[in-house]
Amino acid sequence: MQNLTLKKAIAGVAVILLVLLLGIHLHQRNHFNRNVTINHVAVGGLTVQQAYDKVSKTKRTSKIYVKQKLVYVGKPTQSGFTASDKGRIVKALHEQYTFFPSRRRVNLIVEPANLDKSALGDIDAAVNNRLQQLNSGRRAPHDAYAVYQDGKVKVIPAVKGTQYSDQGLNRTVSREFVNGTVHLKPKFITPLSANSATVQNEKKQLAKLEGRSVTYRVQNKDYRFTTAEVVSKATYQNGHYSFNTGPVKAKINQINRKQATLGRAFKFKTASGKVVTTTNAGTYGWKISSKQAGQSLASALGANKKQVNAENDIYGKGYSHLGTGYNNISNDGIGKTYVAVSLAKQHAWFYKNGKCVLSTDIVSGSNNAGNRTPKGVWYIMYQQSPSVLRGTNDDGSKYSSPVQYWSPFTLSGCGFHDASWRHDWSKTAYKETGGGSHGCINMHPENAGIGFHALSKGEPVIIY
Numbered sequence: 001m002q003n004l005t006l007k008k009a010i011a012g013v014a015v016i017l018l019v020l021l022l023g024i025h026l027h028q029r030n031h032f033n034r035n036v037t038i039n040h041v042a043v044g045g046l047t048v049q050q051a052y053d054k055v056s057k058t059k060r061t062s063k064i065y066v067k068q069k070l071v072y073v074g075k076p077t078q079s080g081f082t083a084s085d086k087g088r089i090v091k092a093l094h095e096q097y098t099f100f101p102s103r104r105r106v107n108l109i110v111e112p113a114n115l116d117k118s119a120l121g122d123i124d125a126a127v128n129n130r131l132q133q134l135n136s137g138r139r140a141p142h143d144a145y146a147v148y149q150d151g152k153v154k155v156i157p158a159v160k161g162t163q164y165s166d167q168g169l170n171r172t173v174s175r176e177f178v179n180g181t182v183h184l185k186p187k188f189i190t191p192l193s194a195n196s197a198t199v200q201n202e203k204k205q206l207a208k209l210e211g212r213s214v215t216y217r218v219q220n221k222d223y224r225f226t227t228a229e230v231v232s233k234a235t236y237q238n239g240h241y242s243f244n245t246g247p248v249k250a251k252i253n254q255i256n257r258k259q260a261t262l263g264r265a266f267k268f269k270t271a272s273g274k275v276v277t278t279t280n281a282g283t284y285g286w287k288i289s290s291k292q293a294g295q296s297l298a299s300a301l302g303a304n305k306k307q308v309n310a311e312n313d314i315y316g317k318g319y320s321h322l323g324t325g326y327n328n329i330s331n332d333g334i335g336k337t338y339v340a341v342s343l344a345k346q347h348a349w350f351y352k353n354g355k356c357v358l359s360t361d362i363v364s365g366s367n368n369a370g371n372r373t374p375k376g377v378w379y380i381m382y383q384q385s386p387s388v389l390r391g392t393n394d395d396g397s398k399y400s401s402p403v404q405y406w407s408p409f410t411l412s413g414c415g416f417h418d419a420s421w422r423h424d425w426s427k428t429a430y431k432e433t434g435g436g437s438h439g440c441i442n443m444h445p446e447n448a449g450i451g452f453h454a455l456s457k458g459e460p461v462i463i464y
Contacts, residue, residue, distance in 0.1 A: 028097060035105040036096050038089070039079075040179050052089045055110070056081035060180040064123050064173065067134070067185065072126040080115040080178075088112070111178045123173055131166055131186065138162040143192035146202035148234040151227075153206045155199060158191040165189040205236040214300045218255055218288070218310040219329055225251070230297045241302040245294025252290040255310075261285035261325055261333040262316055266377050268334065268462055270342070271349050271356070276464050282376030283318030283410070284460045285333070286326045318411055319381035324458045334377065338460040339416075339451075341441060343373060346427040348441065350454045357454050360447050363422065363429050365414070366436030370394065373439050378409040378461045385452065389417065391438055404445070405452035409461045414439040416455065418448035 032051060034044040041058050043051040062074035092108040141161030146153060164186040176182045192198055209227045216223045229251060233244040262285035266278045292313040300308045314323035328335030336354040341347075343364050350358035365373035371394070387406035391413060393399055401421070408415030419442035430436030443451055 024101075025099060028099060028101065030093075032093060033096055033098060033102045033104070033106070035103055037105075037107045038092060038110050040107055040181060048086065048089050048093055051093075052081070052086050055079060055089070056085075060178070062119055062123065062177065063181045064126065065181070065183045066127055066130040068183070069130065071130045072123050074119050074123075077116050080112040082112065082114060085110070085112045107179070109176065109178060115178055117174075117177065120174065120177065123177075124170055127169055127173065127184065128166065131164055131169075134186075135163040138164075141189050141191040144194040144196070144199050145192075145235060145237070146199055146206050148206040148209055148231065150232075151210070153203055153210070155194045155203060157194050160191060161189060163189050202236045205241075206234060208304070209234060209301055212301045212304060214297055214305060215307045216255075216293070216297060216310060217307060218259055219326065221259065223251070223255060225297050225301075227301050230294060230301060234298070234302075241298070243295065243298035243302075245291070245298050248294040248297060249290040252288050252293050256287050260287040262287040262323065266334055266462070267332045268340070268464070269331075270340065270464075271359070278462060278464055279376045281374060282378045282463075283316065284324050284377040284379040286314040286316055286323030288313050289315050318379070319408075320379075320458070324379045325460060328460075334460050334462065337456070338462060339455065340462045340464070341373070342464060343375070343430075346430065348443075348451070350451055352454055358447060358450050360443065360451070361425060361427070363419070363425060363435075363437060363442040365430065365439035366434065367431045371436060371438050373414060373437075373441065373463055374410060374412075375463045378414075378463065380455050380457055380459045380461060381408050381411075381415075382457055383407045383452065383455065387417075389413075389440075393438075394434070405443075405448045407452060407455050410439075412439065414441070416441045416443060416448070416451055418443055418445045420445050 032043045038055050041055050056079050059076045061076045064072040088110045092110050139161045140163050142159040144158035146155050169184050213226045230248045231243050232246045235242045265280045269275050296308050316323035340349045348362045365371040384406045386404050389401045403417040406417045
């Protein structure tokens with residue numbers, strides 16, 4: 001009998017506990033815990049509808065702190081919540097659910113669909129400005145990096161600094177913006193360590209430079225360059241090499257002395273068979289830029305390319321800075337297509353592929369310092385037909401002369417052109433006062449067109 005009574009009592013207690021637990025569960029399922037907030041609005045003990053009503057009616061004001069200093073205060077705005085956001089409140093209720101009531105402080109971020117984020121730009125600017133103030137006078141960190149130097153690869157260790165990083169701050173503001181008040185705690189900038197995968201890859205890529213060589217093709221000659229002869233220092237970052245190429249200069253200078261034509265005199269065989277040496281005053285020719293060659297060779301070494309042509313590394317002077325005559329190997333670098341002008345004979349010979357296509361008398365510049373046709377080897381800068389020549393006469397007056405054919409070869413304005421106004425075509429005309437040109441090569445109108453079409457841009461012009 002006693003056992004039966006005890007069993008009934010236990011069953012009764014169990015039912016009470018079950019009812020109590022069910023009641024607790026139902027309450028917890030439909031009410032927020034005591035110390036829960038949504039967007040810093042207290043919703044403890046409220047149902048979803050009550051929480052929605054309170055949150056949706058509460059205006060928000062943006063207050064942004066960086067290391068406890070207030071850097072931005074916005075104007076009060078509406079919460080942005082609408083009825084369509086109620087499902088988000090339900091989701092928040094489920095996230096904070098505990099079977100037994102909890103006193104733990106929890107702030108749930110619930111962002112409404114119509115939240116006004118127009119102030120984010122101003123907030124980012126205020127945060128960045130504060131970071132600049134904080135970092136003023138602080139020591140910047142330096143990443144570790146690998147370097148190839150003096151034929152070896154080594155790793156330069158990282159240097160820690162005291163500057164703060166902006167990393168993650170914008171994301172934090174964007175995520176917590178709906179709260180109104182956001183506290184940002186920037187961390188120190190962490191430099192890239194020597195053991196990082198990035199630095200180890202740099203080391204690996206730089207090690208590939210060791211023992212490599214490349215052939216440098218200059219016209220018809222080959223020169224071998226090793227990495228040590230090209231690169232004094234190299235780094236590898238973001239998938240690209242950077243090179244210091246000081247060592248290459250000495251060898252490029254040797255090649256230039258041996259093969260380059262820019263700024264030197266030329267040995268030239270005249271139509272009569274006499275060999276003359278021109279002056280070195282002209283603009284025709286090419287030279288290798290040691291700086292450009294260094295980068296071309298170093299890039300080839302980095303890509304393990306076996307040969308590079310110097311043609312892309314040459315330069316010149318005058319109208320074109322790209323260099324002229326690089327592919328001319330014969331005739332002391334002048335080649336077989338050129339114009340030769342004898343000032344003494346007042347005659348010009350136009351050669352095409354070694355064949356004289358025009359031999360004609362001309363009138364050159366007057367025999368005075370201001371109008372002499374300059375000696376040297378020049379090149380045709382461009383061609384124009386028709387054209388108008390403009391300049392200043394010896395008496396200071398201006399002239400404007402229409403011509404049918406114009407092929408200039410100096411920056412001072414000397415060139416080949418027809419001269420329909422000229423009547424004196426004698427071989428001494430240039431010696432007479434006012435009898436010569438202003439430096440140009442005057443040609444008979446009847447053969448100026450032949451000469452014009454025989455010429456081409458970049459073609460050498462020998463004045464001797």
